[in-house]
Amino acid sequence: MNIADYIVSAAKDECTNLLNEQNGVLAVVIASIDGFDLTSAVSGTLDASRIAAMASSIAAIGSVVTQEVHIGASKSVTVNTENGFVYITYVELSGVSHILNVIADKSAVLAQVIYRCSEIGKRLKSI
Amino acid sequence: MKEYKLVFTGTTGAGKTTAITAISEAPPVKTDVTNTDETLNKKSTTVGLDFGQINLANGDRLRLFGTPGQTRFDFMWKILVKDAFGIIILIDNSRPNPLDDLNLYIDGFKQELLTIPCVVGVGRTETHAYPSLDEYSNALEKLNLILPVISVDVRNTEDVNMLISILMAQTEAELI
Numbered sequence: 001m002n003i004a005d006y007i008v009s010a011a012k013d014e015c016t017n018l019l020n021e022q023n024g025v026l027a028v029v030i031a032s033i034d035g036f037d038l039t040s041a042v043s044g045t046l047d048a049s050r051i052a053a054m055a056s057s058i059a060a061i062g063s064v065v066t067q068e069v070h071i072g073a074s075k076s077v078t079v080n081t082e083n084g085f086v087y088i089t090y091v092e093l094s095g096v097s098h099i100l101n102v103i104a105d106k107s108a109v110l111a112q113v114i115y116r117c118s119e120i121g122k123r124l125k126s127i
Numbered sequence: 128m129k130e131y132k133l134v135f136t137g138t139t140g141a142g143k144t145t146a147i148t149a150i151s152e153a154p155p156v157k158t159d160v161t162n163t164d165e166t167l168n169k170k171s172t173t174v175g176l177d178f179g180q181i182n183l184a185n186g187d188r189l190r191l192f193g194t195p196g197q198t199r200f201d202f203m204w205k206i207l208v209k210d211a212f213g214i215i216i217l218i219d220n221s222r223p224n225p226l227d228d229l230n231l232y233i234d235g236f237k238q239e240l241l242t243i244p245c246v247v248g249v250g251r252t253e254t255h256a257y258p259s260l261d262e263y264s265n266a267l268e269k270l271n272l273i274l275p276v277i278s279v280d281v282r283n284t285e286d287v288n289m290l291i292s293i294l295m296a297q298t299e300a301e302l303i
Binding site: 060061 | 156157158160161162163164172174175176195197199200202203
């Protein structure tokens with residue numbers, strides 16, 4: 001399904017705002033469930049298309065784990081690293097589930113990123 | 128008990144998920160999601176991995192892993208092929224350039240193919256006879272590879288078992 005341009009534009013703005021306003025955030029990528037980057041805001045040489053594909057894989061593997069043990073649908077996956085974290089969650093655009101992926105260094109606060117992502121999800125869902 | 132890891136790889140729609148589903152003793156783990164790529168005539172596509180399992184009569188176990196087919200998931204190829212006993216490459220002969228597809232996976236696993244056995248299974252040959260199996264062998268020979276190439280319908284358990292048997296035979300004959 002093609003997402004309307006104005007929704008993609010709004011999603012792009014959300015990515016850019018999160019990147020610029022949240023300490024430590026290095027990349028924000030919104031991708032289709034099957035790993036195509038819809039829109040993004042990245043710093044440095046990070047490759048949004050690669051990030052989108054990887055986030056898709058991680059999200060899917062998270063989903064099968066939760067299904068396997070019958071504890072409900074996966075809502076997010078967090079990868080904690082030595083120098084930061086990767087946070088992957090779901091957002092809805094035009095009624096279609098997409099993946100929101102945030103990559104951050106250790107100056108970022110995970111709880112703040114989670115909160116911001118939740119707010120982004122609400123706003124994009126309402127468009 | 129020994130455990131052997133087999134990896135199924137190949138083009139999207141070639142039947143990797145189907146193959147594992149056909150022979151796995153338990154319902155396989157699948158990471159299929161809705162396909163948004165309009166160039167592919169598929170409703171769903173694998174984005175993580177497929178996983179199935181077979182317990183052998185002697186108590187050993189085969190662990191079956193399926194890779195995503197698209198190259199944007201090639202990072203998963205490297206993860207899944209680690210410590211693999213063998214590789215099965217499935218090619219869809221109805222695609223526009225099956226020999227190019229074969230090259231893609233040969234190149235993607237070229238390091239591993241130096242040391243572990245591999246079998247190529249070509250699907251949909253009953254409706255798409257070309258390239259022929261000889262052409263596949265010739266293409267592999269140009270890459271200095273001699274690999275078994277057979278026609279398969281991965282919906283048939285017997286065909287998938289045959290792929291695995293050929294792989295095992297290669298190891299027993301130490302043809303690597």
